[in-house]
Amino acid sequence: MNIAFSGLFTDSFFIIGIATFAGLLAQKKPLEKIISGTIKTLMGILIISFGANMVIQAITILMLIIQNAFHIFGIVPNNESIVAIIQIRYSYETAVIMFIGMFIHLLIAKFSSLKYLFLNGYYTFYMAALLGATLVTNISSNFTILLIGGSILGILMSVLPALAQPFVFKITGKKSIALGFFGTFACIFSGYLSKLLFRKKELDHADGEGIFKKKFSSNLFLDSSITVCLFMFVLVVISSLFANKDVLKDLSGQTNYMLFIFKQPLIFSSGFYIILVGVRMFTEEILYAFKGIGDKIIPNAIPALDTPILFTYNPSMVFIGFIFSLLGAVVAIFIQLYLGVRIVLPGIISHFFSGATSGLFGYVYGGKKGAIFSSFVHGILISFLSLLAFPIFSNLGIIRTTFGDSDFSVVSMLLKYVLDFINTFH
Amino acid sequence: MKITVVCSLGLGSSFMIEMNVKELLQQYNIKGIEVEHVDIATANYLKSDIFICSSSIDFQHPHQESTVICLENLLDIEELELKLRQVIPKEVWK
Numbered sequence: 349m350n351i352a353f354s355g356l357f358t359d360s361f362f363i364i365g366i367a368t369f370a371g372l373l374a375q376k377k378p379l380e381k382i383i384s385g386t387i388k389t390l391m392g393i394l395i396i397s398f399g400a401n402m403v404i405q406a407i408t409i410l411m412l413i414i415q416n417a418f419h420i421f422g423i424v425p426n427n428e429s430i431v432a433i434i435q436i437r438y439s440y441e442t443a444v445i446m447f448i449g450m451f452i453h454l455l456i457a458k459f460s461s462l463k464y465l466f467l468n469g470y471y472t473f474y475m476a477a478l479l480g481a482t483l484v485t486n487i488s489s490n491f492t493i494l495l496i497g498g499s500i501l502g503i504l505m506s507v508l509p510a511l512a513q514p515f516v517f518k519i520t521g522k523k524s525i526a527l528g529f530f531g532t533f534a535c536i537f538s539g540y541l542s543k544l545l546f547r548k549k550e551l552d553h554a555d556g557e558g559i560f561k562k563k564f565s566s567n568l569f570l571d572s573s574i575t576v577c578l579f580m581f582v583l584v585v586i587s588s589l590f591a592n593k594d595v596l597k598d599l600s601g602q603t604n605y606m607l608f609i610f611k612q613p614l615i616f617s618s619g620f621y622i623i624l625v626g627v628r629m630f631t632e633e634i635l636y637a638f639k640g641i642g643d644k645i646i647p648n649a650i651p652a653l654d655t656p657i658l659f660t661y662n663p664s665m666v667f668i669g670f671i672f673s674l675l676g677a678v679v680a681i682f683i684q685l686y687l688g689v690r691i692v693l694p695g696i697i698s699h700f701f702s703g704a705t706s707g708l709f710g711y712v713y714g715g716k717k718g719a720i721f722s723s724f725v726h727g728i729l730i731s732f733l734s735l736l737a738f739p740i741f742s743n744l745g746i747i748r749t750t751f752g753d754s755d756f757s758v759v760s761m762l763l764k765y766v767l768d769f770i771n772t773f774h
Numbered sequence: 775m776k777i778t779v780v781c782s783l784g785l786g787s788s789f790m791i792e793m794n795v796k797e798l799l800q801q802y803n804i805k806g807i808e809v810e811h812v813d814i815a816t817a818n819y820l821k822s823d824i825f826i827c828s829s830s831i832d833f834q835h836p837h838q839e840s841t842v843i844c845l846e847n848l849l850d851i852e853e854l855e856l857k858l859r860q861v862i863p864k865e866v867w868k
Contacts, residue, residue: 467789467790468786469785469786469789470783470785470786471786525849571782571813571814571815572782572783572813572814572815573813573815574815621813621815624783624784624785624813625816627785628784628785628811628812631785632789635789636793639793651790651849653786653787653790653849654785654786654787654790655786656781656782656786656787656828656830656848657787657790657848657849659828659830660828660829660830660845660846660847660848663830666830
């Protein structure tokens with residue numbers, strides 16, 4: 349091939365740029381929209397990698413402090429962080445797997461009885477990143493691998509909403525809504541477990557209302573960047589109290605070390621915020637197009653959406669779910685300390701969204717007790733899943749963070765298991 | 775005129791509501807209304823005529839008086855239309 353084209357077709361900017369441009373052109377958008385849409389999508393990728401560096405910096409310092417204070421290795425599970433870090437090296441694989449996955453998902457929805465349209469775009473992107481990183485580091489990058497990754501993604505996008513549907517139907521009373529979420533495994537696992545333990549005769553929607561004021565559950569925890577910052581602040585301050593002051597002074601260099609410590613949560617949440625902006629810019633045009641095509645070719649599809657669509661149905665269970673999931677994560681830390689393994693610090697965002705969902709799922713069959721039990725189990729479960737999946741990402745050079753939600757951990761472990769099995773025959 | 779849809783990460787549910795708003799605007803052939811979706815922290819610094827959010831968020835702009843629509847059911851397009859009709863002038867709807 350001509351030298352002018354070498355490396356062109358395996359470059360993420362080129363592939364994503366062309367795909368977005370062609371997609372906007374095909375939708376017959378005005379020229380101005382085509383140009384701005386393409387530029388915004390490409391800017392999104394750059395913004396994500398910029399945020400990744402900030403997040404890495406803050407996590408590294410927090411983990412050094414924790415290591416010094418408690419002599420243990422810690423992990424911070426956070427989807428946004430690890431996806432952004434993966435993007436630095438595997439953005440091409442991620443993009444291709446995402447496009448193939450969406451295409452296969454549309455085929456499944458069109459020609460099978462799984463009529464779900466997975467519209468949770470950023471989760472699609474995160475799963476594509478996971479598949480890209482796991483497949484490429486364990487085999488190599490070629491088109492067959494990306495096709496396999498895309499197929500797995502497409503299947504997950506169709507199957508997971510179907511698995512969660514019994515719960516979602518009980519919560520919403522509607523058949524026209526589904527859950528499109530990659531934390532489904534832990535939620536249905538804990539949901540069915542509480543079904544086994546607690547039998548509830550009648551489902552009463554009013555039960556539990558008013559135990560906690562709605563305002564309290566929402567305003568404090570829904571502004572994600574503030575929540576993340578406060579949570580990191582608590583972690584970093586507690587561990588600094590136990591850390592050697594000389595080490596802290598070494599880490600901080602010229603800066604006053606107390607100021608340096610207080611800055612870390614701010615750096616982390618700024619990075620988190622930047623990643624969110626980047627993800628929004630990157631996925632926006634792709635999602636519009638995806639939904640447009642989906643609506644056209646599968647008009648009877650059930651939209652599978654993000655967890656908050658369930659939250660208004662029972663806000664107090666959302667709060668219970670979050671608190672008990674977090675409590676489960678704290679208990680998990682003590683178990684991990686006892687076992688002498690790495691500790692998984694609670695991934696606050698996952699405990700909120702996934703924990704709340706597990707609370708709602710537990711409530712469906714077990715009432716309030718079911719919700720408490722389900723979210724508590726869920727908290728322990730996702731903590732250990734993150735711990736078990738962690739080694740898979742450590743050979744990416746990612747030492748301090750991993751995915752927070754259950755499906756990412758489960759998929760990466762299954763994939764690793766299968767790949768190791770295949771590799772023994774080579 | 776500008777409508778801003780707010781959710782906690784500004785990625786999932788706000789996108790869906792935005793799609794529904796756009797669908798309504800198209801259905802009634804209403805032009806000149808800009809719609810976007812953001813997270814809560816960003817929304818605090820945006821100028822917008824109308825903010826839409828879930829009732830569990832109950833967004834309040836800290837710096838300006840603005841109309842806020844809180845949705846009980848995020849995907850209910852009828853509820854959305856009903857509430858939008860209360861705040862968008864009558865002449866605009868065909």
